[in-house]
Amino acid sequence: MPSMIAVERVSRVFEGKRGHVLALDGIDFEVGEHEVVAVIGRSGCGKSTLLRIVAGLLAPTRGRVLVAGEPVTRPRRDISVMFQRPALLPWRSVLGNVLLPVEVLGLDRRRHVARAHELLELVGLQRFATRLPHELSGGMQQRVALCRSIIQSPAVLLMDEPFSALDALTRTELSGELQRIWREQPLTVVFVTHSVEEAVVLADRVVVLTSRPGRLRKLVDVGLPRPRTARAAGVAAIGGLLYELLEVAG
16 A cells, blocks of 8 residues: 555654653654554643644654655645534535635635535535534534535545544444545545544554653554444454553553
8 A cells, every 4th residue: 555644753842931842752654545544642642743743734843744755844735634623614604614625725616516515415414505503513513524624635634533522422423424435535544533442443553652752652453344333343352452552651
């Protein structure tokens, strides 16, 4: 599998009033094209910092990140980020929010309107296209944010705990929808999560980070057939291994 993302010995130091804080130390791994990789670790281990470095929103202190063979030095059109909160514009309709990146990037609106409707249909929101965000549930808003994040067909989708604020049932539903979208429109995905179960259900491989400073503890192959649910054979066993690694890493 060709490499889409290469994280090469990435470290990040933050300067503060009380001195230097080493957040990440020598992180090194690759993500293949159309592969889904989850990143897990204890709070404060640098998961979100790592994601922001891959996104070009934050510069590493040492090391570098390559996407499609090119160094990441700033935000790029082929890299999309989905955050924990949907951050929809309250005065824009569902369709208008999905199309926001199209306007910002100056892309062909007519072609992308058709794509937006396809994505909304895929996540079950086509009949809500003219609604405003306040008329939607939290799960529905996050579905809109997911459509918005892939409307421009990015090569890489980075997801920073996008389901963590949702109830368990909605998280399960969105996990299934993300797998369906990935099957129909393959993307390279890096998914940061606190949930071991979510990591096993969604990922091809799982990056386990140590507590601060975040170092690569282990890269675990999931190797289970898709689509997956939390009850699928093998999920519990791999989850148990990841919990053990997190305890050691802590």
